[in-house]
Amino acid sequence: FFDFFLITMLERKTLICFFCLLGASTVCSSGVLRGSGSTLVQPVQQLLSKTFQGFPFTVTYSGTGSGAGKQALITGSVDFACSEAALTLSEVAAVPDVQQLPFFLTGVAIGFHLPGFSAAGLQLNMSTSLLVDVFAERVVFWDDPCFVMLNPTASNLGLLPHIHVTRFVRSESSGTTNVFTTALNAFDSTWRSIGTRISWPNTTGTLFAVSGSNDIAVATLCSEFSLSYVGSNTAFQYNLALVQFVDARTGALQAVLSTSSIAAAADHFAEALTVPGSDMAVNLVNAIPPAYPIAGYTYFIYRQQNMSCEQAYWLQKYMLFSFQTTAEAIALALGFTPLSDAVGQVVQSKVAAMQCIDFLPSVLGGSATTGTLVLVSSLKERFEPSAPSPGAFASSEIVLEVAVPLAALLALLALLLGFFFVRRRRAAQRKLAEAPRGLVALMFTDIQDSTRLWNTFPEGFAEALEMHNKLLRALAQKFSGYEVKSQGDSFMLVFPTVAHSVQFSMSVQRDLLEVEWPKSLFEDELLAPQQCPDGAGYLWRGLRVRIGIHVGDLEPQLDNGVVDYFGPVVNTAARVEAKARGGQVCLSVEAYNELHDNHPQVIDEIVMGDMGFHRLKGLSGLVHLVHILPHELSARSFPLPKDLCCDRCQMALSCPKCDADVGQQPALRSNLGSSRRRSGAPTSALHSFR
Numbered sequence: 001f002f003d004f005f006l007i008t009m010l011e012r013k014t015l016i017c018f019f020c021l022l023g024a025s026t027v028c029s030s031g032v033l034r035g036s037g038s039t040l041v042q043p044v045q046q047l048l049s050k051t052f053q054g055f056p057f058t059v060t061y062s063g064t065g066s067g068a069g070k071q072a073l074i075t076g077s078v079d080f081a082c083s084e085a086a087l088t089l090s091e092v093a094a095v096p097d098v099q100q101l102p103f104f105l106t107g108v109a110i111g112f113h114l115p116g117f118s119a120a121g122l123q124l125n126m127s128t129s130l131l132v133d134v135f136a137e138r139v140v141f142w143d144d145p146c147f148v149m150l151n152p153t154a155s156n157l158g159l160l161p162h163i164h165v166t167r168f169v170r171s172e173s174s175g176t177t178n179v180f181t182t183a184l185n186a187f188d189s190t191w192r193s194i195g196t197r198i199s200w201p202n203t204t205g206t207l208f209a210v211s212g213s214n215d216i217a218v219a220t221l222c223s224e225f226s227l228s229y230v231g232s233n234t235a236f237q238y239n240l241a242l243v244q245f246v247d248a249r250t251g252a253l254q255a256v257l258s259t260s261s262i263a264a265a266a267d268h269f270a271e272a273l274t275v276p277g278s279d280m281a282v283n284l285v286n287a288i289p290p291a292y293p294i295a296g297y298t299y300f301i302y303r304q305q306n307m308s309c310e311q312a313y314w315l316q317k318y319m320l321f322s323f324q325t326t327a328e329a330i331a332l333a334l335g336f337t338p339l340s341d342a343v344g345q346v347v348q349s350k351v352a353a354m355q356c357i358d359f360l361p362s363v364l365g366g367s368a369t370t371g372t373l374v375l376v377s378s379l380k381e382r383f384e385p386s387a388p389s390p391g392a393f394a395s396s397e398i399v400l401e402v403a404v405p406l407a408a409l410l411a412l413l414a415l416l417l418g419f420f421f422v423r424r425r426r427a428a429q430r431k432l433a434e435a436p437r438g439l440v441a442l443m444f445t446d447i448q449d450s451t452r453l454w455n456t457f458p459e460g461f462a463e464a465l466e467m468h469n470k471l472l473r474a475l476a477q478k479f480s481g482y483e484v485k486s487q488g489d490s491f492m493l494v495f496p497t498v499a500h501s502v503q504f505s506m507s508v509q510r511d512l513l514e515v516e517w518p519k520s521l522f523e524d525e526l527l528a529p530q531q532c533p534d535g536a537g538y539l540w541r542g543l544r545v546r547i548g549i550h551v552g553d554l555e556p557q558l559d560n561g562v563v564d565y566f567g568p569v570v571n572t573a574a575r576v577e578a579k580a581r582g583g584q585v586c587l588s589v590e591a592y593n594e595l596h597d598n599h600p601q602v603i604d605e606i607v608m609g610d611m612g613f614h615r616l617k618g619l620s621g622l623v624h625l626v627h628i629l630p631h632e633l634s635a636r637s638f639p640l641p642k643d644l645c646c647d648r649c650q651m652a653l654s655c656p657k658c659d660a661d662v663g664q665q666p667a668l669r670s671n672l673g674s675s676r677r678r679s680g681a682p683t684s685a686l687h688s689f690r
Helices: 002-012 042-051 066-075 089-094 128-135 145-150 152-156 175-187 213-222 232-238 259-268 309-322 325-333 341-352 379-383 396-434 450-456 458-478 498-514 519-523 568-579 589-598
Strands: 031-037 057-063 080-083 098-113 166-170 207-210 226-231 244-246 253-255 294-303 356-359 373-376 438-447 482-487 490-495 538-540 545-554 557-559 562-564 585-588 606-614 623-630
Touching (some): 031 066, 031 309, 042 057, 042 309, 057 309, 066 080, 066 089, 066 294, 098 175, 098 213, 098 259, 128 145, 128 175, 145 152, 166 175, 166 213, 175 294, 207 213, 213 232, 259 294, 309 356, 396 557, 438 450, 438 498, 438 589, 450 458, 458 490, 458 519, 482 562, 498 545, 498 585, 498 589, 498 623, 545 568, 545 589, 568 585, 585 589, 589 623
Parallel strands (some): 031 057, 031 080, 166 207, 545 585
Antiparallel strands (some): 080 294, 098 294, 244 253, 356 373, 438 490, 438 545, 482 490, 557 562, 585 623
16 A cells, blocks of 8 residues: 555655644645746746756746736736846835846847848848937938948848838837847937837837737748847847947947857946845946947846745745756756856855744744744755754653654555545546547637726626636537636637537537627627628627637647646647637638538538638748638628738738738638548638628
């Protein structure tokens, strides 16, 4: 039994600590350290959290943007945050116990896409003053004399045409934006806007806001005659063409983005961090060449009073781990620059000196008044017990009175836990056996504008969400759907065939129109009832649910006792759903072909529209999408998804007006799935976008 118990405990990664009434020992329990913030730092944090041996605590990190991460820390939603923007005076004033430490170094790369530069072996030269002029719209064309003077070879080759400079900036609150705008102000004091999110000059209409570091890089790669700012690690990852900085008067090379030039910028300002009492915040912009002029620290931000001593202990261990050699190697591999030795020593000493103050009652060592603060000498001493004193438990009476009952208690607990885990494992195995496998249809769903609806109708939407969930679960059971998981207003479902998934989707779109939604929701224009053009019924009424479907070979897996699916099929299905609008059902071409070839009776029940080729986030190549609806809802219209690249041109397909009007309906291809279509099989009606 005990062999089985130990194996079970190791597989479950469960740690049991016992509370001893003879002292103030802390009960250890498994938990999670939650972090969020900078999307730039996200790859580093994800690898660090997987490498960190912090059992029984695990570490999670979500890339929400620096501003959102700091706000989550302030409200107590997470235990730590990461940001390229240091804490502001207002943030410190609002939450005095918030602290920050430099984490890694990064630079803000200036990426560009000018046709012909790469083939000619040229780099784009810019001065810091020219960079300000471009984003201030004092220089708006590529053949401006300022560009021509610094890039004479490119100008002579005709590579600097009279075309507007397209600029890409971050749309969300971003630490990268804070570093970049701080640098612009340092280069030219007339630039006044500094912050994680600002209002950019855009009188020419050539500035576009994009969410996330990765999407900025993709936008630059896909858009000719563009310029953007992006974190150095992302620039290296996507192999962007990067600006090199030169002297505005002589054209002499001053700085090129590299780990050494970023480190040089940190060395230039290192003294500010090593001064006793420093708040550890310093700008690394406009350093003397050859230091890179747009550099900065990423900050590890935490609070001193929003966690237990046990959480603080594991956070301290994770922070110390994050500044060790292994972590530095991970950061270097991902394009970051480690802290200098001097700054690293200051940071590690601050982390190692972290202490915990607990409220302990007098019976456990406090003063006569319950609730008096008791200072624990250090977190290490609190949670890593020292060796027992020489005379401890020397008496046989203590052994009989304490050790024997404790051993019996341990045996009883082992028996109970073993029984519990056996039942839990068997239940998980039953669920795994019930889950669909092989060639299946995978679906994701969610409600359009749910965040806005929550804020506008907090009570009404809560009731509507419950109705929505009840309807989807009832229909999933009717059409043999397997609910993998639900989160908020979204569902992940698996069906044994694509026909089941399509029939479920069509029923969802019909039945949502018949739900008795709270009347208050109809005050919203999106949810208000709208009749079909022929007056035969409702076209729109109530919540709008979007659905994405993809097919592929999948095997269910157990993840901490819960059935889940992983792999490219899952990723593709999620991205297909992201292309849909509320009230729309999107399918990958693989899903539609499977439906057409093997379930022709379902084809007769739907209308189909061709959405063309799309580049889906995080996936290589182009993905062909279609959308489907029940016949009675064929009058619904949807805006065409706007991709960053003109994918139809890249595929050498006809799109004569794509540059003039990105919203124009693309040509529908009637040969969709023709390579797999059966002879004589019925074809679906094509429904266009409007």
